[in-house]
Amino acid sequence: xxxxxxxxxxxxxxxxxxxxxxxxxxxxxxxxxxxxxxxxxxxxxxxxxxxxxxxxxxxxxxxxxxxxxxxxxxxxxxxxxxxxxxxxxxxxxxxxxxxxxxxxxxxxxxxxxxxxxxxxxxxxxxxxxxxxxxxxxxxxxxxxxxxxxxxxxxxxxxxxxxxxxxxxxxxxxxxxxxxxxxxxxxxxxxxxxxxxxxxxxxxxxxxxxxxxxxxxxxxxxxxxxxxxxxxxxxxxxxxxxxxxxxxxxxxxxxxxxxxxxxxxxxxxxxxxxxxxxxxxxxxxxxxxxxxxxxxxxxxxxxxxxxxxxxxxxxxxxxxxxxxxxxxxxxxxxxxxxxxxxxxxxxxxxxxxxxxxxxxxxxxxxxxxxxxxxxxxxx
Amino acid sequence: xxxxxxxxxxxxxxxxxxxxxxxxxxxxxxxxxxxxxxxxxxxxxxxxxxxxxxxxxxxxxxxxxxxxxxx
Amino acid sequence: xxxxxxxxxxxxxxxxxxxxxxxxxxxxxxxxxxxxxxxxxxxxxxxxxxxxxxxxxxxxxxxxxxxxxxxxxxxxxxxxxxxxxxxxxxxxxxxxxxxxxxxxxxxxxxxxxxxxxxxxxxxxxxxxxxxxxxxxxxxxxxxxxxxxxxxxxxxxxxxxxxxxxxxxxxx
Numbered sequence: 001x002x003x004x005x006x007x008x009x010x011x012x013x014x015x016x017x018x019x020x021x022x023x024x025x026x027x028x029x030x031x032x033x034x035x036x037x038x039x040x041x042x043x044x045x046x047x048x049x050x051x052x053x054x055x056x057x058x059x060x061x062x063x064x065x066x067x068x069x070x071x072x073x074x075x076x077x078x079x080x081x082x083x084x085x086x087x088x089x090x091x092x093x094x095x096x097x098x099x100x101x102x103x104x105x106x107x108x109x110x111x112x113x114x115x116x117x118x119x120x121x122x123x124x125x126x127x128x129x130x131x132x133x134x135x136x137x138x139x140x141x142x143x144x145x146x147x148x149x150x151x152x153x154x155x156x157x158x159x160x161x162x163x164x165x166x167x168x169x170x171x172x173x174x175x176x177x178x179x180x181x182x183x184x185x186x187x188x189x190x191x192x193x194x195x196x197x198x199x200x201x202x203x204x205x206x207x208x209x210x211x212x213x214x215x216x217x218x219x220x221x222x223x224x225x226x227x228x229x230x231x232x233x234x235x236x237x238x239x240x241x242x243x244x245x246x247x248x249x250x251x252x253x254x255x256x257x258x259x260x261x262x263x264x265x266x267x268x269x270x271x272x273x274x275x276x277x278x279x280x281x282x283x284x285x286x287x288x289x290x291x292x293x294x295x296x297x298x299x300x301x302x303x304x305x306x307x308x309x310x311x312x313x314x315x316x317x318x319x320x321x322x323x324x325x326x327x328x329x330x331x332x333x334x335x336x337x338x339x340x341x342x343x344x345x346x347x348x349x350x351x352x353x354x355x356x357x358x359x360x361x362x363x364x365x366x367x368x369x370x371x372x373x374x375x376x377x378x
Numbered sequence: 379x380x381x382x383x384x385x386x387x388x389x390x391x392x393x394x395x396x397x398x399x400x401x402x403x404x405x406x407x408x409x410x411x412x413x414x415x416x417x418x419x420x421x422x423x424x425x426x427x428x429x430x431x432x433x434x435x436x437x438x439x440x441x442x443x444x445x446x447x448x449x
Numbered sequence: 450x451x452x453x454x455x456x457x458x459x460x461x462x463x464x465x466x467x468x469x470x471x472x473x474x475x476x477x478x479x480x481x482x483x484x485x486x487x488x489x490x491x492x493x494x495x496x497x498x499x500x501x502x503x504x505x506x507x508x509x510x511x512x513x514x515x516x517x518x519x520x521x522x523x524x525x526x527x528x529x530x531x532x533x534x535x536x537x538x539x540x541x542x543x544x545x546x547x548x549x550x551x552x553x554x555x556x557x558x559x560x561x562x563x564x565x566x567x568x569x570x571x572x573x574x575x576x577x578x579x580x581x582x583x584x585x586x587x588x589x590x591x592x593x594x595x596x597x598x599x600x601x602x603x604x605x606x607x608x609x610x611x612x613x614x615x616x617x618x619x620x
Contacts, residue, residue, distance in 0.1 A: 030602075032517040039420040043428065061420050068604045075420065114599070146581060147399050177437070183415065186397055188404040193415050196459060197437035224459045225438025227415060231407045238412040245459065246435035254435035262412040270412075278433055317434055335558075342421065348432070369428060371421055402581045403545035403574040409515040 028140045028149055030112040031071050034064040039373035045083075045346075047363040050092045053083035074107040081127075087211045088298035088313035089289045090363035096209050102127040115142040132159045138179070146185075151195075153179035163208035173203030189231040197223045206312075211298050213312050215285065221248040236264040246280075252317065254280035255355070260326075268332030274344075276324040279354045283317040285310035289361035318359035321352025336378070342371040479578050481595060485509070485588040486576040490543065490566035493556075497541060497566035499588070506533075506616050507588040508540045511574050514555035515546070516582040522601040527562040529613065536617050537590070541566060543573050545582075585609075587616060 043055040059077035066072050082099035086092065106123035121136045136155035142148065154176070161171040181195035198221070205215040227242040239261055246254040260274035287300040295303060300311050326344040333339055348365040350358025400408075407413060416422075422439070430436040479486075488499040488509070499507065510526060512519040530540050540563035544552040549567050556565065568574070577586065580599060587596040596612055598605065 032521065037418075037420060039418075039424070041424050045432070057424070059420050059424075068602045075423070144580065145399050146402065185400045185405070185408060188400055189407050191408055191413060191415075195438050197439075199437060221437060222459055223435065223437030229413045229415070231410065231413055233407070238410065240412065244435070244438045246437065247459075248434075250434070252434045254433070256429075256435060272412075278429070278435070280434060283434065316432060322433065340418070340421075344425075346428075346432075365432070367428070367432065369424070371424060373418070373420065375418075401571065401575065402579055402584075403511065403513065403571050404547075405582070406513060406515040406547060406551075409517075 028112070028117050028142055030069055030110075031063055031065045034062070034378040035375060036060070036062045036378075037373060037375040039371055041369060041371050043367065043369045045365065045367035047086075047090055047092075047365050049363075050084060050086075050095060052085060053081065055079055055081045069112045071110045071112070072107070073110075074105065077104045078102070079104075085209065086315070087209065089315060089361065091298065094211075098209075100128050115144070115146070116140060129163045130159065130161055132157060134158070148185075149183045151179065151181040151183070155179075159203070161204050161208070165208060167208040168204065168206075171204035173201060173205065175199055175201035189233065191229050193225075193227040195223075195225045195227075197221075197225075207314055210312070210314055212300065212303070213314065214310050215312055216250070216310055219249055221246070223247075238262045250317070251284035252280055252282070254278065258324075270330040272328040272330075274324075274326040274328070276326070277321065278323075279321045279352070280319060281356055282319040282359050283312065286312050286314070286317045286319075286359065288359055289313070315348075315359075315362050315365065318350065318362055319353050319356060320348050320350045320358050320362070321354060322346065322348040323352065336376055338375045340371075340373050340375075344369045478580075479586075479594060479597065481597070483594055484592055485586060485594050486573075488541065488543065488566065488573055490568050490573060492564060492566045497564055499541070499592075502539050502541070503592055504590045505537045505539045506590060506613070508538070508585060508613070509577070509588060510540060510542045510583060510585040511545055511577070511579055512542055512583050513545050514551040518601040519583050520555075520559060521603070522583060523559045523561065525601075525606050527560075529610065530563040533613060533617060538613065538617060539564065543568055545569075545571055545574050547571075587612060589616065 037060070039059050039061075041055065041057040041059070043053070043057070045052045057077055057079040059075060061073070061075035063071060063073040079102040080100075081102060082097075084095040084097045086095050102125065104123070104125035106121060108119055108121035110117055110119035117140045119136075119138045121138070123132075123134045123136075125132045134155060134157035136153060138151065138153035141150045155178075157173075157175045157177075159173040159175075161173065162169065177197060177199035179195060179197050181193065183191065183193040185191050199219075201219045201221075203217060205217065205219055207213045207215075223244055223246045225242060225244040227240070229238055229240050231238045239259065241259045242257070244254075244256040246252070246256070256276065256278040258274065258276035260272055262270060262272040264270055290301060291297045292299040292301045292303050298313055300313075303309075303311070324344050324346045326342065328340060328342040330338060330340040346367040346369070350360060350362055352358065426436070426439065485499065485507075488497060490497050499509070508526075508529070510522070512522070526540050526542065530538070542561055542563055542565045544565060544567050546552040546567075547569055549569055552565075552567060566573075574584075577584070583599075583601055585598045585601075586594060587598075589595050595616055598609060
């Protein structure tokens with residue numbers, strides 16, 4: 001394991017870094033009271049023989065109703081990321097090490113009418129070598145009886161990439177995404193949601209910290225997410241299930257299935273075990289750990305004969321199946337104060353892929369993430 | 379092809395108009411936090427982002443997320 | 450599944466969904482000036498009948514333990530009952546929780562200074578054709594509907610109180 005050459009400065013590998021602005025479809029009615037929440041995430045991942053990335057991320061989120069029919073919401077996250085990432089496949093030798101801070105903030109303002117709402121959001125995230133600015137607009141429209149709600153949204157993100165190792169300088173990536181969704185109340189104990197998101201991106205997608213990584217300069221993605229919440233009166237529990245179908249122009253096709261059982265217990269306790277399964281095909285330009293006989297590791301076969309070709313040895317673009325087992329415990333301390341604890345154990349394996357062979361020659365990837373938080377309503 | 383058919387059937391039954399509309403006073407259980415789709419904002423963000431950076435699929439929950447240096 | 454069919458499959462499925470979803474037909478709303486539907490429900494201290502309050506200005510409020518704006522409206526309703534009760538004003542809070550236990554738990558934390566009736570079957574809100582929770586009605590001394598109000602926000606307090614005074618001022 002060596003540190004990449006970069007005099008004095010920490011080298012940033014492609015690693016987990018958390019923005020405060022991953023989008024979610026918002027509520028359709030104005031909040032009744034102000035709310036503040038704190039959460040601390042501790043993330044560790046590894047592969048056999050190599051402890052990889054560690055992230056510690058405290059964050060705060062807040063929501064205030066304004067003037068009766070408006071709301072203002074925001075969050076701020078500070079991540080400290082450190083660790084090592086293989087520079088190709090699961091290679092431990094020559095793994096690049098890094099340590100960095102990442103700050104992310106977002107703000108959203110929403111106006112509510114009786115059966116509709118309109119929101120504008122902006123987000124900002126910055127780290128040593130990557131800066132991102134994004135904006136979004138979202139609107140919801142509900143039927144007279146409030147049983148059907150349509151949501152539409154559009155977002156735009158502008159990213160600037162300036163890797164510390166100067167493999168490229170002042171690169172850009174621009175993404176536009178669209179959302180069309182519908183939520184439908186079916187019975188007093190059933191509600192379903194379908195969301196279609198489409199994204200078009202142009203710019204720099206390669207990973208500058210991987211030894212051989214040349215990706216196309218555009219990526220188009222589409223995802224269809226179906227969700228269903230069902231409440232069981234007798235045990236006092238809700239079953240939350242979701243399925244997402246995904247495809248993109250990198251030729252990655254993925255299916256993600258998840259389920260969570262939220263069980264009410266006496267004295268304000270709630271326990272919620274969850275399971276998530278994800279399977280994906282490899283990107284068309286991902287290559288297995290079979291190297292060129294002349295050039296050797298990490299060069300793909302025929303590398304020199306195809307100068308404009310696309311290649312990546314990033315295991316995240318390989319074909320695999322992944323399983324997460326999670327458990328969350330919540331306690332209502334008072335009517336206005338809640339505390340929660342969540343643990344997830346994640347494992348990614350080529351052998352777990354469904355619908356085709358997994359990519360060979362990659363080490364099992366494991367991660368565990370713990371979240372501890374409190375929320376207070378005013 | 380088969381997947382398309384199955385998907386369409388699931389969605390069609392979800393929108394079946396023979397289901398009686400739910401009245402406002404019957405929405406007690408739907409008001410529970412565990413029956414909404416918003417969930418815990420910070421938790422959803424953390425999880426969505428972890429999966430986005432360790433797998434290659436994303437989307438389905440909203441618009442406007444930016445990027446990060448995690449490719 | 451290859452890339453070419455996935456976006457098309459998704460688009461086709463969504464078209465099916467859009468066609469399949471039924472938008473609710475608008476409920477038949479009550480008109481101002483018509484007779485308020487009768488109420489005959491169990492209350493915390495004996496049966497509650499709207500007819501018993503003929504001659505008074507009645508504020509019928511449909512509430513539930515799970516309805517957050519209801520929590521905001523109770524202190525205001527208590528205030529109104531105290532202030533105008535002597536002038537012939539009566540609030541009837543009709544609870545629509547499916548389980549009366551939930552309603553009692555709410556009342557033990559947020560007591561009501563007005564008459565409370567329990568309608569676990571949902572007959573009363575159906576006869577009043579309410580479209581959302583909470584919904585309140587002002588019923589004149591002659592039993593005719595004066596006003597229907599949906600929701601409850603801070604900004605509503607002053608306007609509603611003004612309507613109550615106006616209706617009482619005529620006496």
